[in-house]
Amino acid sequence: MALRNDRAVQAARDIELTEIEDGYTLVGGPDDSVTEQHDTDRIPEVDVDQEMLSGTGEDPESWLMYGGNYEQHRATTADVITPDNVSDLELEYELSVGTGSSMEGTPIVVPGDPPIMYQTNGPNHMKAIDPREGEVLWSYTYAPPIGVELCCDDNNRGAAVLGDTVYMTTLDSGIVALNRYTGEEEWHTQTADHEVGYSATWAPVIYDGTLYTGSAGGEYGVLGFIAGLDAESGDMQWKCDTLLEDEWVGASREHGCGTSWMTPTIDEDRGVLYSPVANPGPDFDGTVRPGPNFPTCGTLSLDLESGEFNWGFQSSPHDVWDYDAAAPRVLVPDVSVEGESMDLVVGSDKSGWVYMMDADSGKLHERSEEICQHINMWEMIPHISEDERVPFVPGAPGGNDWQPPSYNPATGLVYVIHQNYPQDLYWRYEEYEAGHPYWGGNLDDPASEFPDEWNGAITAFAAVDPATGERVWRDWIESEDDHYMWGGSLSTATGLVFNGTQNGNFVAYDGESGDRLWEYEFDVPISASPMSWYDPGEEKQYVAVQVGGSGWLRQGPRGDTLAVFSMDG
Amino acid sequence: MWEKTMCGENMTHANAKREISGADQTKLAMQLGATEVSDRPVTWSDLAGRIEPDRSPTLEAAGATIRTELAERLDGEVLERERDRLAARIERLPEVRETGVPNEPHGCYEAVADPGWRLYEHLAEGEFFERLDETLPRFTPGHIERTARELVLTTPLSAALDDVGFDESEKTALLIAVANDADRLARWVPSNQIPDGVEFDTETVPPLHRRAMGGALLWIRGLDRHLWQNEVLVTEEVLDAAVAHTKTMLGGLFLSATAACDIATTGRLTDEQVTAAFAAGTAVQIVGQEELLHEVFYVTDETRAPSKLR
Numbered sequence: 001m002a003l004r005n006d007r008a009v010q011a012a013r014d015i016e017l018t019e020i021e022d023g024y025t026l027v028g029g030p031d032d033s034v035t036e037q038h039d040t041d042r043i044p045e046v047d048v049d050q051e052m053l054s055g056t057g058e059d060p061e062s063w064l065m066y067g068g069n070y071e072q073h074r075a076t077t078a079d080v081i082t083p084d085n086v087s088d089l090e091l092e093y094e095l096s097v098g099t100g101s102s103m104e105g106t107p108i109v110v111p112g113d114p115p116i117m118y119q120t121n122g123p124n125h126m127k128a129i130d131p132r133e134g135e136v137l138w139s140y141t142y143a144p145p146i147g148v149e150l151c152c153d154d155n156n157r158g159a160a161v162l163g164d165t166v167y168m169t170t171l172d173s174g175i176v177a178l179n180r181y182t183g184e185e186e187w188h189t190q191t192a193d194h195e196v197g198y199s200a201t202w203a204p205v206i207y208d209g210t211l212y213t214g215s216a217g218g219e220y221g222v223l224g225f226i227a228g229l230d231a232e233s234g235d236m237q238w239k240c241d242t243l244l245e246d247e248w249v250g251a252s253r254e255h256g257c258g259t260s261w262m263t264p265t266i267d268e269d270r271g272v273l274y275s276p277v278a279n280p281g282p283d284f285d286g287t288v289r290p291g292p293n294f295p296t297c298g299t300l301s302l303d304l305e306s307g308e309f310n311w312g313f314q315s316s317p318h319d320v321w322d323y324d325a326a327a328p329r330v331l332v333p334d335v336s337v338e339g340e341s342m343d344l345v346v347g348s349d350k351s352g353w354v355y356m357m358d359a360d361s362g363k364l365h366e367r368s369e370e371i372c373q374h375i376n377m378w379e380m381i382p383h384i385s386e387d388e389r390v391p392f393v394p395g396a397p398g399g400n401d402w403q404p405p406s407y408n409p410a411t412g413l414v415y416v417i418h419q420n421y422p423q424d425l426y427w428r429y430e431e432y433e434a435g436h437p438y439w440g441g442n443l444d445d446p447a448s449e450f451p452d453e454w455n456g457a458i459t460a461f462a463a464v465d466p467a468t469g470e471r472v473w474r475d476w477i478e479s480e481d482d483h484y485m486w487g488g489s490l491s492t493a494t495g496l497v498f499n500g501t502q503n504g505n506f507v508a509y510d511g512e513s514g515d516r517l518w519e520y521e522f523d524v525p526i527s528a529s530p531m532s533w534y535d536p537g538e539e540k541q542y543v544a545v546q547v548g549g550s551g552w553l554r555q556g557p558r559g560d561t562l563a564v565f566s567m568d569g
Numbered sequence: 570m571w572e573k574t575m576c577g578e579n580m581t582h583a584n585a586k587r588e589i590s591g592a593d594q595t596k597l598a599m600q601l602g603a604t605e606v607s608d609r610p611v612t613w614s615d616l617a618g619r620i621e622p623d624r625s626p627t628l629e630a631a632g633a634t635i636r637t638e639l640a641e642r643l644d645g646e647v648l649e650r651e652r653d654r655l656a657a658r659i660e661r662l663p664e665v666r667e668t669g670v671p672n673e674p675h676g677c678y679e680a681v682a683d684p685g686w687r688l689y690e691h692l693a694e695g696e697f698f699e700r701l702d703e704t705l706p707r708f709t710p711g712h713i714e715r716t717a718r719e720l721v722l723t724t725p726l727s728a729a730l731d732d733v734g735f736d737e738s739e740k741t742a743l744l745i746a747v748a749n750d751a752d753r754l755a756r757w758v759p760s761n762q763i764p765d766g767v768e769f770d771t772e773t774v775p776p777l778h779r780r781a782m783g784g785a786l787l788w789i790r791g792l793d794r795h796l797w798q799n800e801v802l803v804t805e806e807v808l809d810a811a812v813a814h815t816k817t818m819l820g821g822l823f824l825s826a827t828a829a830c831d832i833a834t835t836g837r838l839t840d841e842q843v844t845a846a847f848a849a850g851t852a853v854q855i856v857g858q859e860e861l862l863h864e865v866f867y868v869t870d871e872t873r874a875p876s877k878l879r
Contacts, residue, residue: 249783250775290784378867468878
């Protein structure tokens with residue numbers, strides 16, 4: 001289907017991501033949001049209810065939320081593709097999404113005849129797709145207001161669905177709800193003021209009629225929050241600051257950041273959510289925000305109904321390294337530890353380790369063996385003079401940046417991506433001004449000198465045993481062009497793990513051994529996280545991944561491909 | 570409230586005292602102008618007998634201003650009471666060390682710092698910290714050296730530290746914290762002295778002396794949670810450092826409280842000594858929290874306890 005006459009695609013193409021002194025902004029584009037309808041009659045009526053959402057992790061035919069299930073396992077129970085036959089996996093089709101911008105999203109799939117895929121990419125573009133045919137049924141582009149400031153690209157990482165409605169965040173710190181049969185706007189809610197630096201890039205998640213979303217803008221001196229909205233009306237039910245009032249000195253909290261810029265994890269049994277919490281502000285000058293700056297750079301647990309604080313855990317207290325916690329938390333149930341069963345919240349952070357926390361209390365069960373290297377870590381600031389540079393690993397992108405881990409119930413292992421590249425930070429005073437960066441220092445990428453201990457590999461993809469923290473295997477990945485590996489992984493019930501590299505290789509690993517069993521090569525980087533579903537009408541298992549360079553550093557060339565692979569069942 | 574049950578299981582008591590290197594001792598002596606060669610270790614008492622008073626009109630004028638402007642904002646009764654309570658809590662730090670990792674995320678360390686919080690809140694209510702920012706000089710090498718010199722020569726301040734259980738080596742360590750790291754302290758700038766063009770929004774940056782004291786108290790409060798949550802990483806060395814730096818920070822707070830008490834009550838300190846006590850108290854709290862961060866909160870694979878699970 002030709003998209004050249006698709007007004008929504010054209011509108012997205014007209015929105016230009018422009019680099020400015022403080023990051024990026026969007027220029028051009030439509031005055032009003034645009035929906036282009038194609039063959040919308042093909043979308044079957046399916047009431048996506050709470051039972052379907054709660055069961056999607058066990059349902060091979062659906063993938064109804066960003067993380068694959070509320071626990072964010074990113075695992076499919078479809079079992080057609082196995083370690084024995086994955087070498088026969090073939091490309092079904094490549095669909096050009098036509099927008100040529102950030103490609104970090106994970107599509108969702110609503111089962112039916114045909115199933116319907118909802119796929120998003122930057123800037124705030126969504127499509128409904130018949131994934132059997134690779135045909136677009138409607139497309140939509142949100143019209144961002146003038147003056148949106150973005151630290152790190154015009155990303156949109158995915159959609160949420162409930163009933164007849166599909167949802168995505170908007171770059172101006174909003175949520176838009178669309179009729180999922182027609183692509184027409186139902187409501188838009190602004191969760192914070194984009195003019196002071198707030199934005200939104202992640203996929204929201206919906207539980208029991210409430211849509212959960214967070215906050216971005218941690219380089220602009222905002223105050224981080226997590227919010228619950230009525231999914232039907234868009235009304236804000238609660239909005240909870242991530243920073244506790246009694247954990248900050250005076251007014252330093254007001255620009256203390258602690259944003260929460262990836263999808264929360266839902267614990268249905270405990271009635272709580274788990275969210276990563278990003279860096280404190282200003283990024284690199286801790287003297288104006290003394291104390292641990294709890295609970296920044298760590299994990300936060302809140303009550304689902306009220307937003308009330310449950311517990312927090314920090315992996316880099318009083319951070320001056322931009323070691324956000326960004327990757328979604330993974331809830332791993334029933335981990336057997338010395339004869340007892342524990343539910344663990346797994347956080348894979350920029351600090352270069354994986355943290356296994358007791359879901360009830362937030363107490364650390366174990367920290368993993370190192371995933372990336374640790375060279376000169378936590379040593380430089382504030383103990384050197386202004387002109388000195390000490391290269392350190394992990395740099396500001398981590399460790400694990402936002403890339404979602406997956407948990408494979410078949411292997412019992414968690415799969416994580418950590419960058420491994422030397423950078424320099426230096427310290428300086430910097431003015432706070434509404435809507436502008438408030439860093440207190442700056443970053444040199446790459447480091448002025450590479451440390452001798454650095455192994456030359458820019459990324460590590462690794463398997464971790466959550467029970468013990470053992471790093472079971474690790475695949476060091478090099479990049480000729482020094483691009484970061486920027487997408488997350490997918491696990492399957494048959495013990496496979498899929499991942500896309502910055503070199504354009506889409507890889508199927510043996511989850512137990514780390515052996516590469518299958519690869520498919522694209523000509524641009526993969527910066528997105530794959531997903532999978534089984535279509536009983538076609539008797540095929542599909543695997544989908546978006547292809548194209550993205551990210552705030554070392555992103556590599558753009559692309560605009562949705563690639564879908566399949567295998568007959 | 571002090572309840573020992575808030576603390577953890579008894580563990581082997583390890584030495585919470587910090588080693589002072591010869592290089593630090595030499596640097597301290599040099600900073601304070603005690604340049605003659607001596608075979609003896611450089612200590613507080615040793616320096617008090619070797620260095621000469623050096624009258625500082627700047628410290629004197631600042632002290633006079635503080636006394637004049639702030640005396641009425643302070644409640645001597647509250648300050649004395651909480652200062653005495655703080656002294657009692659500092660003396661109980663060995664019990665905190667003895668009990669090891671806290672049993673829960675709130676407890677031992679939080680209790681130690683309680684009187685400190687009440688002192689802090691009383692000072693904050695009267696905008697005491699704002700006035701200090703306006704009155705005291707910024708940390709510069711010269712100001713730091715004069716502060717350290719005045720501190721070591723002020724018998725009432727030395728005696729106050731003796732009273733709360735600081736021995737000679739711990740007092741010397743405090744002095745080193747003040748005198749030996751001018752560059753580090755210089756990065757902590759009074760909110761009203763951040764230069765034009767590189768200025769933070771001073772409405773949201775608390776005054777320097779408030780950041781130092783409030784930060785120290787937040788770090789101590791955070792210790793219960795940090796040690797309890799990270800028990801699998803915590804070593805005896807980390808616990809030693811936690812107690813040692815807590816003592817350092819509370820020692821600094823005690824110096825500040827002593828000066829505030831003096832302003833509000835007896836007036837035994839000279840104006841110069843008042844300035845030195847506030848500056849030294851803040852400097853010690855700053856250095857203490859930065860050292861605590863690096864030795865207790867930043868736990869690497871080299872400094873963590875070996876895993877029992879792998």
